[in-house]
Amino acid sequence: MASDPIAPLRVNHHKQFELRDHSTDATLGWHKESAARELGRVKLRLDVLQQRLFAEKQRSVVLVLQAMDAAGKDGTIRNMLSGLNPAGFRVSSFGVPGGPEAQHDYLWRVHAEVPAKGLIGIFNRSHYEDVLVVRVKNFAPRAVWSKRYEHIRGFEQLLADEGTTVVKCFLNVSKDEQRKRLQERVDDPEKRWKFRLGDLDDRKLWAKYQQAYQEAIGRTSTAAAPWYVVPADRNWVRNLAVAKILLHHLEKLDPKMPPPEDGIDGLVVE
Numbered sequence: 001m002a003s004d005p006i007a008p009l010r011v012n013h014h015k016q017f018e019l020r021d022h023s024t025d026a027t028l029g030w031h032k033e034s035a036a037r038e039l040g041r042v043k044l045r046l047d048v049l050q051q052r053l054f055a056e057k058q059r060s061v062v063l064v065l066q067a068m069d070a071a072g073k074d075g076t077i078r079n080m081l082s083g084l085n086p087a088g089f090r091v092s093s094f095g096v097p098g099g100p101e102a103q104h105d106y107l108w109r110v111h112a113e114v115p116a117k118g119l120i121g122i123f124n125r126s127h128y129e130d131v132l133v134v135r136v137k138n139f140a141p142r143a144v145w146s147k148r149y150e151h152i153r154g155f156e157q158l159l160a161d162e163g164t165t166v167v168k169c170f171l172n173v174s175k176d177e178q179r180k181r182l183q184e185r186v187d188d189p190e191k192r193w194k195f196r197l198g199d200l201d202d203r204k205l206w207a208k209y210q211q212a213y214q215e216a217i218g219r220t221s222t223a224a225a226p227w228y229v230v231p232a233d234r235n236w237v238r239n240l241a242v243a244k245i246l247l248h249h250l251e252k253l254d255p256k257m258p259p260p261e262d263g264i265d266g267l268v269v270e
């Protein structure tokens, strides 16, 4: 591949990871107007590769989206999928575990959502909540959650070994941008449904969440399942970056159309 424009966002697992070194409002040298055209081109290519992945039916991809509230997980998914074939994607959202989810280990519900061969899964939150909210809010003791980084590395390696590429994006929004967006949710009747008072409790725990993200990302970014820290204060940068990250990994997979059945070559349909 000629160049890898999203390389600066990838968390290098050989280096000590510092979340504070990552900008929330970088433009990555892109310009808003040309970025819209570029996103169009990226989408066209995503469409081609998604179709090949589907036709090949040998491998699958999971794109994990994690973020603080209002960083734009929903907007990213909406933007990413518009214009693409919905049949090739599966979106899974993970909320507070309830019912049978709460009766099993934390990876149970996640494994069940891993897309079948040929599909691209988008995880709106994920197993990472079990080392984020669970840690920050003491839903489990340290002795329990501290073992999970290793489980997660093993789980994602298993998926990689069995044909599922896992790619993880942290949408990195600043505390001030989050304040503006939460205020907008309060003020705009069309957005108010998204606002929960509990969002303010999480906001008060901002520093603890940043610490938990820092450790989660630092300890689980691997060659098999890398993390990307995506600047998320500007929606257009965030959308283009995530689309490019997915495209990069699909290009690496290089899915191929399956060979035709014997006897099809040169066949004339009457």
Ligand code: ADP
Binding pocket: 069, 073, 094, 095, 096, 097, 124, 125, 129, 130, 133, 134, 139
């Ligand atoms: P979102 O905020 O992603 O748009 P919701 O408003 O439904 O969606 O919030 C989902 C909530 O579920 C979040 O507060 C998240 O922290 C919580 N959650 C997800 N996974 C877990 C988990 N394993 N344990 C506890 N809470 C979780």
